[in-house]
Amino acid sequence: MSAVAGHALSLQGVAKRYGDFTAVQGATLEVGNGEFLTLLGPSGSGKTTILMMIAGFVEPSAGRILLDGRDITALPPERRDFGMVFQGYALFPHMTVAENVAFPLRVRRMSRGDREAKVRAALDLVQLDRFADRRPAQLSGGQQQRVALARALVFDPALLLLDEPLSALDKKLRAELQEELKALHRRVGRTFINVTHDQEEALSLSDRIAILNHGNVVQVGSPEGLYERPATRFVADFLGKSNFIEGEAAPDAGGMALRRGGTVVLARGTAPAGKALLSLRPEKIALLPGGGVEDNVVEGRIAAWSYLGTGYAVTVATQDLGELRVHLPAWRIPVAPSEGLAVRLGWSRDAAVAVAEDAA
Amino acid sequence: MGGYRPGWLNGTIAWATVIYLILPITIILPVSLTDQRFLSLPQHALSGEHYARLLTTPAWINAILQSAYIATASTLVAVVLGTLCAIGCWRLSRRSTELVRALMLLPIIIPSIAYAIGLYRYFAGLGLLDSFTGVVIAHGVTGIPYVVITVSTALAAFDPRLESAARGMGASLGQTLRWVILPRIMPGIVSGAIFAFIHSWDELVVVLFIASRRVFTLPRKIWDGINENLDPAMAAVAVLLVGMTVLLLLLDLALRQQRRD
Numbered sequence: 001m002s003a004v005a006g007h008a009l010s011l012q013g014v015a016k017r018y019g020d021f022t023a024v025q026g027a028t029l030e031v032g033n034g035e036f037l038t039l040l041g042p043s044g045s046g047k048t049t050i051l052m053m054i055a056g057f058v059e060p061s062a063g064r065i066l067l068d069g070r071d072i073t074a075l076p077p078e079r080r081d082f083g084m085v086f087q088g089y090a091l092f093p094h095m096t097v098a099e100n101v102a103f104p105l106r107v108r109r110m111s112r113g114d115r116e117a118k119v120r121a122a123l124d125l126v127q128l129d130r131f132a133d134r135r136p137a138q139l140s141g142g143q144q145q146r147v148a149l150a151r152a153l154v155f156d157p158a159l160l161l162l163d164e165p166l167s168a169l170d171k172k173l174r175a176e177l178q179e180e181l182k183a184l185h186r187r188v189g190r191t192f193i194n195v196t197h198d199q200e201e202a203l204s205l206s207d208r209i210a211i212l213n214h215g216n217v218v219q220v221g222s223p224e225g226l227y228e229r230p231a232t233r234f235v236a237d238f239l240g241k242s243n244f245i246e247g248e249a250a251p252d253a254g255g256m257a258l259r260r261g262g263t264v265v266l267a268r269g270t271a272p273a274g275k276a277l278l279s280l281r282p283e284k285i286a287l288l289p290g291g292g293v294e295d296n297v298v299e300g301r302i303a304a305w306s307y308l309g310t311g312y313a314v315t316v317a318t319q320d321l322g323e324l325r326v327h328l329p330a331w332r333i334p335v336a337p338s339e340g341l342a343v344r345l346g347w348s349r350d351a352a353v354a355v356a357e358d359a360a
Numbered sequence: 361m362g363g364y365r366p367g368w369l370n371g372t373i374a375w376a377t378v379i380y381l382i383l384p385i386t387i388i389l390p391v392s393l394t395d396q397r398f399l400s401l402p403q404h405a406l407s408g409e410h411y412a413r414l415l416t417t418p419a420w421i422n423a424i425l426q427s428a429y430i431a432t433a434s435t436l437v438a439v440v441l442g443t444l445c446a447i448g449c450w451r452l453s454r455r456s457t458e459l460v461r462a463l464m465l466l467p468i469i470i471p472s473i474a475y476a477i478g479l480y481r482y483f484a485g486l487g488l489l490d491s492f493t494g495v496v497i498a499h500g501v502t503g504i505p506y507v508v509i510t511v512s513t514a515l516a517a518f519d520p521r522l523e524s525a526a527r528g529m530g531a532s533l534g535q536t537l538r539w540v541i542l543p544r545i546m547p548g549i550v551s552g553a554i555f556a557f558i559h560s561w562d563e564l565v566v567v568l569f570i571a572s573r574r575v576f577t578l579p580r581k582i583w584d585g586i587n588e589n590l591d592p593a594m595a596a597v598a599v600l601l602v603g604m605t606v607l608l609l610l611l612d613l614a615l616r617q618q619r620r621d
Contacts, residue, residue, distance in 0.1 A: 057524055078527045090525035094543045103539070104529035155529070 007068050007158040007191055008033050009054065014063035016049050023049040025215045026063065031159075031193060036185050038194045040202040041212030042238065048163060050212075051195045055161050056080050067158060083152030084161040088168060089144050091136040097123070097147050098132040104155040122154040125184070142173050146180075153188060162194040166201060178204055199239050203227065211235050213358075232356045236279035243285075243324050245352070249276035254349055261320035266295045267352035277355055282327040284351035287314070287343055289334055294346030300324070305337040312337060316345055385602055392595035399590040410596040420581065420597065427578040430495050431560040437500025438556040442507025443549055447541065450515040461512065467502040475502065476569040483570055490572045498566050503556030510555065514548025547619045554612045558605050 009031040016024040024046040031037045039047040052058040054065060056077035065073045072080060083104075091100050101122050105115045123129045126146035136144055145165060152160055165181070166174045182205055185192050196202055202209050203223045210220045211234075219231045230236035233244060247260035249271040258265045258278055267278050288297065300318035311329040314337055318324060324345060335341065366374070394400050395407040414420045445464055449457035467475060479498050480489070488494030518541065526536040542549075564579040571580065578597060585594045 055528055057528070076527075077524070078530050078532060080528075081530065082528065084525070084528045086521050086525055088521065090519065090521040092522060092525075092540060103526070103531075106539070107526075107529060107531045107535055151529070 009159060009191065009193070010066040010069075011050070011054070012064045012066065014050070014053055014060045014065060016046070016053060016058060017061045022215055024053070027212075027217050029210055029217060029220065031191060034189050034191055036182075036192045036194065036205060036207045038196060038202040038206040038209045039212060040196060040199060040209050040239075042197055044214075045212040046215040047195045047197075047212050049215075051161055051163055051193065054159070054193065055082055055084055081155075081157055082159045082161055083155070083157035085145070085148045085152050085163065085165045087163045087165075089136075089148040091144060091147055091151070093136055096133050096135060097128065097139070100136065100147055101151045101154050103151065108155065118154055122150040125153065125187070126150045126180075141169050142177055145169065145177060149181075149184065153190075157190070160190055160192045162192065164196055165194065167196070167198070174201070181205060203239070209239075211238065213238075229353055230279055230355050232358050233277060233279070234358045236353075236355050241282055241325065241327075243280040243282060243321075244355075245278040245280060245321055247276065247278075249273060249354070256354065258352075263298060263318075263320035265321070265352060266349045267354060268350050269354050271354045277357055278352045279355045280324070280347065280352045282313070282325040285324065285326045285345050285347045286332070287326065287328060287334055288346045289344075295349040296352075297344055297346045298324075299342065299344050302337055302339055302341045302343060304339065316343060318345070388595045388598045388602070391592060392599045394592050394595075396592065399592055399595060410591075410593045414593050414596050414600070417593075419576075420593065423576050423578045423581040424600075426492075426576060427561060430492065430499060430575075430577060431557050433492075433496040434499030434503055434560045435553050435557045437496065438503030438507050439549060439553045441500070442504040442552060442556075443511050443545075445504070446508050446511035446515060447537070450512065450518075461508065464508045465505045468505045472502070472563075472565045476566045479566060480569045489570055490574050492575060494570055495567060495575050495577070498570060499560035499563060500556075502563070502566065503559050506555035506559060507549070507552030510548045510552035511545055512548075514545035514551075518544050547615055550615055551612050554608045558608055561604060562601055 011027050011029040013026045013028055014024065015022070015026045027046075027050055029037075029050075039050055041047045049058060053060050056072075056075060056079075060073060063073075064071055067080075092103065095103070098119050101119045102115050105118055110118070119132075120129065123132055126149050128143060128146050128150065131139060131143060131147075136147065139147065145168075148165075162181075166177055169177060178201060185205075194202075194205060206223055208220060208222055209226055211218045211226065213234050219226060219235050221229075226235060226239055230239065230242075236242040236244070245258065245260060245265055247258040247265070249256050249258050250273050251257075251270065252266060255266065255268040256271050256276075258267060258271075258276055265278060286294065288294070298318050298321060300316040303315045303317040303323060305312055305314040311327060312333055314326045314328065316324050316326055326345065335343070390401055391399060392410055393406045393408065394402045394410070395405050396403055442464070445460070449461050483489050483494050483498075488497065522540055522544065523536055526540045531539070562579055563577075564583060567575065567577050567580050568583070571577070576584075578601060582594050582597055582601075585591055
């Protein structure tokens with residue numbers, strides 16, 4: 001076997017219970033070399049607890065954590081060699097930017113000369129070389145975030161852990177720093193593990209996303225994979241928006257057919273005969289006429305609509321399928337929307353995907 | 361800035377309280393400058409002779425130096441023990457540590473005369489009566505509460521994520537304490553040290569009980585002097601004591617101000 005630069009982390013049935021309350025129930029997860037993995041979930045889903053167990057601040061009630069195959073479950077945080085960006089950054093207010101970044105090196109008793117060179121390189125990496133002598137309080141939120149990144153990376157950690165790194169920033173700055181963080185990950189080539197409740201951030205940053213709910217890892221996959229093929233109702237609903245159609249499924253020549261009332265909806269994939277649930281993304285529905293040949297055509301009336309700048313969000317009431325949410329780019333809308341207007345909706349067979357109902 | 365304006369009654373009461381507090385202290389200033397040979401207000405002119413005598417009489421100089429030495433040494437004891445106790449309670453943070461913190465405040469809660477009697481009995485067996493070590497220990501222990509209070513307050517404002525951050529970056533407990541926790545709570549430690557120093561600087565009751573011939577602190581010298589004669593030099597000493605205390609309080613205030621900016 002040849003040596004590799006990055007490091008791989010493996011969680012095996014890691015759980016955390018506080019008395020009667022179970023914060024994480026048996027999470028099993030593989031994080032590959034140099035991968036950017038995001039733990040995504042609503043608040044209380046256990047994502048931060050998992051990160052804190054990886055960092056060593058929270059002791060698992062069960063399960064093992066392995067780094068490159070070595071068991072580190074019992075190792076205290078100061079001996080794990082992981083870089084971490086805390087929520088709110090946790091910069092030392094009594095130290096300058098350079099002193100903050102030098103801290104992990106000082107702890108490791110590195111000589112002053114080596115330390116200065118490394119600090120300069122780390123500050124260059126996040127484009128903050130001009131701010132070395134400032135105090136954290138004199139920096140903007142975005143600059144503080146970059147200091148925290150430099151401090152977490154300066155000692156060449158095995159992993160970089162990020163706890164909601166962008167949540168304290170305003171929307172515009174957040175988008176900017178997302179780009180930077182992604183570029184930084186490509187440049188340093190290390191394994192990043194990020195925690196967030198922001199699905200857009202997760203989609204744009206990650207190589208893979210692990211979706212959590214009620215302390216369970218519900219689904220792990222690439223951003224496209226999760227968005228296009230959500231496994232459960234929760235995943236389809238949490239990652240983006242979705243319409244749900246419940247009905248009786250039966251096999252069909254091109255995939256499956258789902259009957260609800262007098263309407264049959266064609267979908268890809270296979271489902272055992274019986275009750276089934278389909279997820280249908282609002283942006284995959286077209287308002288007819290327009291588009292090509294549609295596998296599914298449904299009639300309804302516009303119940304509500306709003307203009308979003310990039311397009312329209314229209315809610316259409318149908319007889320059998322209930323209310324369907326439709327997102328249309330402004331240039332693809334064939335009529336001026338108005339409430340009560342009769343419309344025809346169409347979507348292809350590939351647009352709908354069968355998902356599992358959430359476990360109770 | 362608008363807002364609340366006190367009425368005349370409130371204003372009068374407030375000023376009366378201030379005068380009530382300050383007047384006994386201010387009276388010693390003119391008395392210390394009297395041209396008479398006994399404790400009195402100046403008759404014909406202001407005179408600095410009592411201050412001059414204070415600084416040339418070996419007995420007074422000796423008392424000032426003794427007080428300064430004891431206050432410094434006992435402050436050191438109080439700061440080290442009080443800070444460690446406060447940090448320990450903060451880190452463990454259980455119900456039992458709340459009890460320990462409450463116990464640490466005992467020296468300022470129970471009457472000092474009761475404390476002094478206890479110390480007298482205790483120190484007699486250890487041979488610590490009338491020794492500098494004995495007074496330093498006594499003042500050090502009774503100074504601990506001030507340090508525990510100010511350091512605990514400083515720790516309550518300390519962001520625990522900073523400690524996690526330091527440990528996450530590989531810092532040992534000692535390194536975290538030295539480079540992160542202590543610098544952050546230093547204003548609280550300095551405040552506690554100032555109060556502990558003031559406490560020892562003007563403490564009389566305990567010294568009266570455990571000291572006899574060798575240890576003569578400034579308050580004790582005044583006490584003896586006032587019983588034996590009515591030398592105005594005592595007013596000058598009193599001004600010195602008050603001046604020192606005010607100076608230290610101003611220093612404390614300045615440090616707090618600086619931290620806020």
